[in-house]
Amino acid sequence: xxxxxxxxxxxxEQLKYYCETCSELxxxxxxxxxxxxxxxxxxxxMATKHRTELKEITAPxxxxxxxxxxxxxNIEKVMKKLRKQGEEVDKKIDQYYGELVExxxxxxxxxxxxxxxxxxxxxxxxxxxxxxVASLQAELMSMKDLSDALEESSDQEALSAKNxxxxxxxxxxxKYKKLKTEPVKSAAMDxx
Numbered sequence: 221x222x223x224x225x226x227x228x229x230x231x232x233e234q235l236k237y238y239c240e241t242c243s244e245l246x247x248x249x250x251x252x253x254x255x256x257x258x259x260x261x262x263x264x265x266m267a268t269k270h271r272t273e274l275k276e277i278t279a280p281x282x283x284x285x286x287x288x289x290x291x292x293x294n295i296e297k298v299m300k301k302l303r304k305q306g307e308e309v310d311k312k313i314d315q316y317y318g319e320l321v322e323x324x325x326x327x328x329x330x331x332x333x334x335x336x337x338x339x340x341x342x343x344x345x346x347x348x349x350x351x352x353v354a355s356l357q358a359e360l361m362s363m364k365d366l367s368d369a370l371e372e373s374s375d376q377e378a379l380s381a382k383n384x385x386x387x388x389x390x391x392x393x394x395k396y397k398k399l400k401t402e403p404v405k406s407a408a409m410d411x412x
Contacts, residue, residue, distance in 0.1 A: 238266035
């Protein structure tokens with residue numbers, strides 16, 4: 221395909237020259253009129269000269285492009301490395317907090333077991349106190365029933381039972397005085 225050569229607007233001639241002073245295409249008439257005294261030459265020679273200059277000017281671009289490709293590759297490697305490190309850190313964090321949660325759950329179970337054991341001990345103390353109260357109460361009621369029965373008994377029975385009743389009442393009175401009638405204070409439970 222043959223390219224059409226542009227035409228001068230002023231002289232209607234092909235633009236076969238290049239004015240280096242003005243950096244524009246010109247026709248043969250322009251070289252002697254408006255561009256007289258300027259530095260100009262044929263388009264072909266000037267294009268060859270400019271192509272050589274452009275080649276020289278753009279020569280370092282290849283090296284720059286290669287360097288930028290290497291830089292880009294290095295940056296991508298760093299990005300991959302950072303992402304991998306980030307994933308490893310995530311795993312370590314998950315593992316650490318997983319172990320921490322596991323330890324806390326184990327500790328919670330131990331504390332609950334200790335609280336349960338303490339509650340059982342306190343419950344035993346309360347049950348012991350309850351048993352002592354119930355036992356003494358039963359003995360006192362039995363003694364009261366005996367006393368009521370002696371009121372209806374014969375004189376001989378009343379006289380012969382007096383010493384035994386007196387001893388039992390004294391023993392029960394001592395037992396009653398020693399008995400703690402307030403509930404065990406350590407029975408309360410709490411967690412802080």
